[in-house]
Amino acid sequence: MTRAVLVTGGNGQLGRELARHAWPDGWQAVALGRDALDLGDPAALAAAIAAGHDGRPWAAVINAAAYTAVDKAESDVVTAWTINALAPAALAAACAAAAIPLVQVSTDYVFAGDRQGAWQVDDPVGPLGVYGASKLGGELAVRTAGGRSAIVRTAWVVSAGGANFVRTMLRLAADRDQLRVVADQQGSPTSAADLAAALATIAMRLADDPHAPTGTFHFSNAGATDWAGFAREIFRQSATRGGPSAAVEGIATSDYPTPARRPANSLLSHDAIRTAYGIDPRPWDAALADILDELIGVPQ
Template sequence: MSGPLNVLLIGANGQVSTELQRRLGPKVNLQVLGSSTLDLTQPHAIREQVQALRPGLIINPAAHTAVDKAEAEPDLAFAINAIAPGVLAEEAARLQVPLIHYSTDYVFDGSKATPYVETDPTGPLGVYGQSKLAGEQAIEAVGGEHLILRTSWVYAAHGRNFLLTMQRLLQEKPELKVVADQLGAPTWAGAIAESTVQLIERWRAGQAGDWGVYHLTSSGETSWFGFAQAIGEQLLAAGKPCANLIPIPSSDYPTPAKRPLNSRLDCSKLEQQWGVHQAAWHSALLACLAEA
């Protein structure tokens, strides 16, 4: 990257934000605003901070990600996931700088038989997906330069996620039941951050593709059960205990928010437009565990 780019990163401690700080921080002038310094439910506060900092790029991985909790607090979910991204988009457009924002597979209802492409009809099943879709629409309505990156099944060696939960439960319990009829691509936050760095480098080098919505997940597919199996294999390889895994249907594990059965996202558009390629999900898992 030529010259110091001033980047405003919204969210300090989330999985993607943490990985972005590790990978992007050494390359740019990074200003990080976490929940202790910026209340995303207060649009005026967002505007004041952006106008004071005048960044050359805004990145927003911050979100209300508690899928089941969102069902009970829709106003909070929409404030953070829908209204705040729209305000960021307005301020980015006012400064004439790009906004990179992250969205989710949950904007789809999961009824499609094949991986989703960016132009497929949306139909979120719950409040979380509805609020994230509303955030996408708010950004698009502004019309400034933006990348909306839809990802899925995000995990890291830190924070709260399926990987860390499984590592703990698999060592604590003799038997564990895991949903086997939801399909998707587990996606390492480190890989998302690395892809984001590549996108920024291409933009700064004058090699940008079209702005808009893109799918960004690891390649390949598995179920939550398959993901748990892969985690268990690594525990066993390290000489650690591992529970006996039992596959179950989603109907046997009811949750407040309904999940899409098909969370597979076709990421070929990102590769064609921006030249950013994603590693297989299993390879990314091994890379994540190697860094931990």
């Protein structure tokens, strides 16, 4: 009999990748978008958890829903906190009551980004704005709910669908010969498909093994770059596929002011997820190649 994993945020790029992930036989993801599951309604969230699927309890829940408009969050504080903190609190409480494991997706923005080296899972947090603070609030809610959970922080998520940096660069390059891109923020791009695979692995393990590792983990693809370097690699690979390309001029963050401050260093250590779950992320440029294969086609 098939075991079902509830996925919130079904219309987002991560939710879509979880829905189309190649789950093993006997497993399925039920991805619900905001039209089917109102994250602003704690009672609705609790009811969805209690109802289960096809008469059976959920095997696990993956909360892939988030308010990710980083700049808009600075002025839309209530909505950001509702989606990123209060909704996880309601989900975590309902999951704990039903003894269902919860996988909560979080972000590099919980860190201040003010030092060199990859951030470890137990490093001090220090969000710079409303988005990061609200996501940290979600982490705290999940940790204190009393259920079994895994919090997975990620960064720079991209895919062939939805709004993200890869698609934006390709769109802009179709009309411009040169782009100015921030070059003093360091991080690791993350394929939404690779992240989905990692989350699925964790969720199934938590569902199957009452002693599976819980706590906080990091997942991104391997390797470091900056936004300008990321853009250059997008265009290099795009050109090999006959897609759009542009020259990239690296600029300072101060030359591109935004309402919300960004971490200067978003590198995430993979030590914890590698040790606990044997998940060893592949290089980000290899993951990018798969995305561009889908968007443009294989190299010519």
